[in-house]
Every structure is written in C-alpha cells, then in structure tokens.
Amino acid sequence: MPPVSEILQLVGLLAVAGCVAGFLAGLFGIGGGAVLVPVFYQAFAMAGVDESIRMKLCVGTSLAIIIPTSLRSFQSHYRRGSVDMKLLRQWILAVPFGAIVSVLVIAYSPSDVLRAAFAVITLLIGLKMLYPGAARWRLGEDLPKNPGLFGVGWLIGLLSGLIGIGGGTLNNTFMTLYNRPIHQAVATSAGVGVLISLPSFVGNIIGGWGHPGLPLFSTGYVNWVAVALIIPITMLIAPLGARAAHAVSDRVLTAGFGIFLLTISARFFYSFF
Template sequence: MHFEPSLILALGLLGLISGFLAGLLGIGGGMIMVPFITAILSSQGVDPQLSIKMAIATSMATIVFTSVSSLRAHHKRGAIRWDLVKSLAPGIVLGAGIASIGVFAVLKGSALALVFALFVGFSATQMFLDKKPAPSRSVPGPMGLVGTGSVIGFLSGLVGAGGGFVSVPFMTWCNVPIHAAVATSAALGFPIALANALGFVVSGSGVAHLPPYSLGYIWLPALMVIASCSILTAPLGAAAAHKLPVKRLKRVFASVLYLLATYMLYRAVVSW
C-alpha cells in the first residue's frame, strides 16, 4: 500500500466534508465516509469484503473525534436534550457491543453493505416524506429508551454511522423539534462511536490480510487524517444547522442518504 500525496489529499477532503455534514445533519459523518473509504481501500488492493468492514470500522473510529467537536458546538446553543442522551446511552453501549464484537465479525462485507443501503434508504424515505407525528406522541419511558438505544447502537455498529439515521427520525417521531433532534443525535455519536470502535479493535484482532498500520479493523492512516480535518468543519456544520429551515434540513438529510444508499447497494451486489 502506497501513501501518495493524492491519497492523503483525498482523505483530508473527505474529513472536511464529513465533518461539516456531521454537524449539519447529526449523522456522525459515517454515511459519507463508509462509501468513500471502501472505494479507497479497494483501489489500494484490499479485498472487497475486507475493505467494506474496514471502512465501517474506520468511519466509526473517526466519529469518536468528530462527535466531540460537533456536540460542543450544539451544546453552546443549548440545543442538546441531555436527558435523552443519558437515558439512551446504556442501551447504546449494549447494542454496540453485540454488533461490533459479535455480529460484525460473522457477517460478510457484502452483507454489511446491503444492510447499510437498506437502512439508510428507509431512513431517507421517512425524512423525505416529512410525516407529521401525532400531537399526543411523546418520548417513551426509561425502559423504552434503553431498548431504543440498544437498536441505535446495534445498527450503528453494523453500518459505521453515528446513529443519526435512526435517532433523528425517532426523536422527530416523538415530537422532539428537528434542531434539538439533530443536536442530541450529535451528542449520542460519542458513546456510539467509542463503544463500537473498541469492539472493532477486539473483533479485528488476528484477522488475516489486513493492510499495514491497522488496529483490528481500523485503518489508522485514514483515521488520523480524516479525524484531524473533520474536527475543523464540524462546528461550521452545527452553526449552519441552526440557520436552515426545518423542511429544508430534512430534505438535505434525505437527499444525502439516498445517494449513499444507492452506492452501497451497488457495492453489495458487485462484491457478493
């Protein structure tokens, strides 16, 4: 594997864009990073099945850093529902552990790409239709939030995203305002990313044919470059999120997810 300036430039640009979108949409940047890291690793000669797994794991590891920058920007604006973060976090850690240490290691990369495409496409549709929740609907109780957190953590571990593709629609469905939902999703990105990243290190230990400078399934060069750049633009995205109208924000969210779901569906088919 060769680290030409063009590769470093591509990873840096990916970090800048994903960091901005992480702050803007509360998706942790993973929806952007996974397809592109998959393509970069494949172009470097990594097996297609392995490149998808490493892209998911590396994306998740970068979100550990991006989420801190993004949540600080949202916290300054008082937009984060910390009560929801505290209630969802225990379930998130549980679900993340099951996904990253157990299920992730067993599934083929092409199967993970298919899961990515289906769930992202479904979430995009829910957002794009902009269905109004029942006025009487509210956030569930403590046990309901633990269960929801487990689902968010589990699905995030399978697709390498910060959980915004599940948590944002869930919170808006429960009548949490979109800007608060995006901000809270950004805060949830940290426990999601940390728990899953640790799991990917464990489950990837001893895997054959990993490229140089890998820590489990995590590709360290991409992690360092993307994380360094993404923390610069995440606050800019968070600032933009508070200036855009609600409907436009939902449409932007949905449009980005549709594009990436289509690409990963293609990757799933060609690498099966």
C-alpha cells in the same frame, strides 16, 4: 517494510476521500458514517483491500473518527443546556449494549451483511428526506417509557454500529417523531454518538486484531492513516461545503441529501450483482 509507493498511494487516496467527505459533511450537515463509509469504501477498494474485510474496515475507521467530533460537539451543546441529559442517562446502558452487539455481528458476519444493512438503512433515510411531509410526522407527544425506550436505544446503538454512523440521523428521527424540538434532538445526538463510538471503537480493534489482509497502519478494523488524515482535512474542507449549503434553500438541501443517500444505497445494492 511496504514499498514507499504503496504508502503514498494509500495516503493520496485517503486525502482525496477526506476532501470529498469534508465537503459533503459541510454541505449536508452530517459528519458521520453516512458520508465517510461510502467514501472510505471506494478509497480502500482502489488501494486493493480485499472485499471480505473492506466494509468492516470502513465501519471501524468511521467510528474511530466520530469519537473526537462527538465529544467536542457534546461539550458545546451541553454548555448551552440543550442536551436531554435525562434521556442520555436512561440510555447509558442501552445504547452501548446495542453498539457492543453490533461489534459481534461485524466480527462474525460476512461483509455482505454490513453492505446490505448500510444499503437498506440509507435507502429508508433517503426516502424520508425526499418526502416533504416527513417533518410533520408524529408518533406521540412525548418519548415512550421503559422498556420501550430501552429497546429503542439498543436498536439505535446496534444499527449505528453496524453501518459506522454516530446515530445522529436515527436519534433525530426518533426524537422528532415524539414531538421533541429538532435542536434538542441534534444536541442529544452528540451524546448518543459518544455512547456508540467509544465501545464500538474498542470492539472493532479487538474484533479485527491480527486479521490478514488489513492495509498499512491498521489496528484491527481501524486504519490510523485514515484517522490521522481525515480529521484535519474534513475540518479544513467542511466550511466550503457549509458555504455552498447556505446558497440554497432548506428544502433543496434536504432533497439533495436524500438523493445523495439514495445514490449511495443504489451503489451498495449494485455491488451484490
């Protein structure tokens, strides 16, 4: 049995991580890995988790937490009739397939690959957020047809699974670039999150099963202390962030999230030196 002090240290660090993630999630309207992964990375580093598995643990744990939030969000949006069910049906194989491929990459690739992927993707999204005219960009008047649509779904599943996010940011960008309303994009992203998180959750448990160096109460690359703490804490703290968000304009909020993503990206790039 590990010392009580080690257990308390991990619990304390993750509780702080949950408060930070919850506030930022409420502030920026993002509940997935874009907030959770970097916060977990710092918490697990302070808890002494080896760098070779730290990022894998962050990604796996983040995706486990996304499952209940995505399911609840999808149910709510579905009742309002705002989900593009036709698109989700077309992606019912493509997105999970991409997520499963991401699990294989996580299991057999060095942690550096995941850190690099997270740094690059958050950099690109952050730059888009900071560009005022990005919301008006269009690639077409309607979504592309197969096989292009299948390929996009596969890519969203792959990239989201690699960096531990629910796919909302990527899917929102894709759908709005093809002239879909942002509210429909957000609603559909909840369903995309379910298609990504469920297979990724199972795959990360199998891929990290019995790996030496995992912290207490971990099953594969999922840490249950983090899961049990983060979900209720983020739900408690997120309204405080949301209250702060309503005190500023949309443009200031978007720019703030862009700066946040660029800062996180710089932090991960710096870790290579």
